[in-house]
Amino acid sequence: MSRFTAGEVLPDQTYTVTRAHLVRYAGASGDLNPIHWSDRVAATVGLPGVIAHGMYTLALAARALDTWAGGPGHVVELGAKFTRPVVVPDDEAGVQVVVRGTVKNVTGEGAQIALEVTCGGEKVLGMPRAVLGA
Template identity: 50%
Template sequence: MSGIGPRLASTSVGDPVGVRRVEVDRARLVRYAGASGDLNPIHWNDRVAREVGLPGVIAHGMFTMGAAIGLVEDWAGDPGAVVDYQTRFSRPVAVPDPGVAVVEVTGVVGAVDAVAGTVRVDLTVTFDGARVLAKTQAVVRLS
């Protein structure tokens, strides 16, 4: 670990981890599709997205999940300190054209395990005031 992040001994349940706003536009979705190999047209074609009952083009769930954990990685000071990360996809993030969708991420320390040397960070991930990821938790090893 880099030593830049928080110390286990001074971390308590309820401590804030931070807040992050992630702006998602269509260009970002296209770049993510190319990098991930997920070329499903619901992520870039309004007609197809609407035909399957969506409000329009939606962000990739894994993109949203990846963007959310960035808050924890930055807080910890080392992406390798994240030893477990779980969530449930609960609602899509509709991405307008033109414009951006804004995903808001907040994190707090939900548990401290001094024996294991880890903390559990609970994330709240919302779009338009509603949770888009549910039960989002990361376990982080701290020194």
């Protein structure tokens, strides 16, 4: 018995991302790549600025799924391509990442959620796929 109905539009989730979040994520995840905290290094590899870890954006999508599912532990599949970087400025305001979800279909296995993850109106995750268990 699923709590979802095919076609249901889930409430948008908007998250603010600042440099402080990226530093915390670097420590918590063990991904210490300096392109996620050093403007100098980001510039040397041709990036427009410090960018969020692709996995940080995917973690935000997971957070939205947990919110829609009513708590953690329901995600049975999650994945995406990292198609566009999320540039995070060195200020207090940061950037906003918006996670939109629509229930694509519901089967005995669970609910497949069509995700759209954007920053500044541009999609940042490609071919996102998410399934919440029954």
